[in-house]
Amino acid sequence: MQLRSLSLGIVLFLIVGIQIAAGVTVSDPVINPTGDLTAGTNVSVSFKIDMTPSGSDTFPKDNTLQIFTDLNNAKWVVTMVRDGIEHPVPQEFGRSVYLSGWVLSYPSSVSESLRVSLEGSVPSVTKTMNKTIILVQELDGNNAVIPTTINTRQRTIVNPTDITQNIAVREADLQTFRTHIDNKTQMGVNTTAAEQRYAAAQAAVLSAKSANYAAAQVALGTSTSLIEDGEKLLDKAWSDKEIENAATPIAKTNELIVYFQVNKSITSDPRLSIVVAKKESAEQYLSSAKDLNALGNYAFSRIKAKDAFAKGNESLTDAVNFKMDLMKTSTGGGISWLNTTTLGIIAVVIVIVAIAGYFLLRKKNRWENY
Structure with a gap:
């Protein structure tokens, strides 16, 4: 009985683990121009998002995929590719694009990905700092960010x-x-x-x-x-x-x-x-x-x-x-x-000689007087 309970627990853990691990894979974005950026510079970005099946679905039905940028005047072109067939998504403007599970959720047997391109201009800054050029993250049913799904690229704005x-x-x-x-x-x-x-x-x-x-x-x-x-x-x-x-x-x-x-x-x-x-x-x-x-x-x-x-x-x-x-x-x-x-x-x-000379002189004078 304990063995069966343990086995059931393991199975449930694996199922939950698959759902937690499920998400998206973002290819390395191509960002032009390269290097540091200055205010007003036009920037273009392109990348791909691959859906990782979550259980029986390519994407959780209750979740939302958010794509965000700090660029001004952002223009997005998003194309959904299912089993090799392209399906354009209506063009989006603004800093964020939201794609709900209702749009993204398909049977796990379907090969699904998103091809994304973005154009915008670099915002002005009062001091040199990093700004987000592209961010991809998944929101749960309560619109809370799922931390493990965050994928971001930043550049230095000079x-x-x-x-x-x-x-x-x-x-x-x-x-x-x-x-x-x-x-x-x-x-x-x-x-x-x-x-x-x-x-x-x-x-x-x-x-x-x-x-x-x-x-x-x-x-x-x-x-x-x-x-x-x-x-x-x-x-x-x-x-x-x-x-x-x-x-x-x-x-x-x-x-x-x-x-x-x-x-x-x-x-x-x-x-x-x-x-x-x-x-x-x-x-x-x-x-x-x-x-x-x-x-x-x-x-x-x-x-x-x-x-x-x-x-x-x-x-x-x-x-x-x-x-x-x-x-x-x-x-x-x-x-x-x-x-x-x-x-x-x-x-x-000298004294002796002087004395002797004196006496000799007196003696001589005396003889002369006589």
């Missing part, structure tokens, strides 16, 4: 103002990028890679001016990507320059440290220790700048590079002052000895 505005926006972005490149060039930053992206982005914007909407949007999207990529490359080049600047005073300080330690054999002078400590601090900043640069954090990398440059300059200044002190001590020491010791001895000798 508002020319949108293209003009989009191009203007990209040109403004391009000019901003140009300014950034020029500023970095004046700073000594290597802008070669950014210049290449700028040239490619400029060419993409130029091509958009003579392209249709879809191609123009692709070109403008490409230009945006190129500008964004170029800005990143420019940012990295700027960071590279700051790192290069920071490395210069550190390298010069290292040369002076070698001079002190090797040429002068100085190892324990506190002035040298200060130079070395500041130089090592600068190197730590520089190492952080390089790591951040490798991670793509160019802004923070530049901050660390500037810290390295400042600390490196402090170290270099101290090293230069230390070297000058050593030179003064070396040359100034002889001058100091000459001014004190030598000149002192000379002064004493």
Whole structure:
């Protein structure tokens, strides 16, 4: 008994399933012209609808077939073909054509299809958007749309103002990028890679001016990507320059440290220790700048590079002052000895000679008096 009930349920399910699955098959519509459309353009459409039998009928008697378009001044030519014989349907005007089950329903043994052609004009739009060129759907007995039967074709209707505005926006972005490149060039930053992206982005914007909407949007999207990529490359080049600047005073300080330690054999002078400590601090900043640069954090990398440059300059200044002190001590020491010791001895000798000369002169004068 349970088996019979189960079998009956399966049969009922299959019957219902056939009715649900029944509907129409729409061939791929031929739409002229192709591509994006603009307001006022005349459009022609042709396609075929094949009826899929529903149980014993080619189309459910209680349902309705709707054919719709967003085109203005729509003129329809619908021809029913049954078993190869054409039966013209009265010409329709307006955006929708309704064909009831009473017209379409025939025994499932009949081969039935509809040949449809449409002419109309593209409606105007306030902004670029998609519009329905053709829609085929089935309505049930309550005029509710059966979702599984919806078959639609849309096209992009272009508002020319949108293209003009989009191009203007990209040109403004391009000019901003140009300014950034020029500023970095004046700073000594290597802008070669950014210049290449700028040239490619400029060419993409130029091509958009003579392209249709879809191609123009692709070109403008490409230009945006190129500008964004170029800005990143420019940012990295700027960071590279700051790192290069920071490395210069550190390298010069290292040369002076070698001079002190090797040429002068100085190892324990506190002035040298200060130079070395500041130089090592600068190197730590520089190492952080390089790591951040490798991670793509160019802004923070530049901050660390500037810290390295400042600390490196402090170290270099101290090293230069230390070297000058050593030179003064070396040359100034002889001058100091000459001014004190030598000149002192000379002064004493002069005094002694003067005293001796004085007494000799008095003695001579005394003998002359006698």
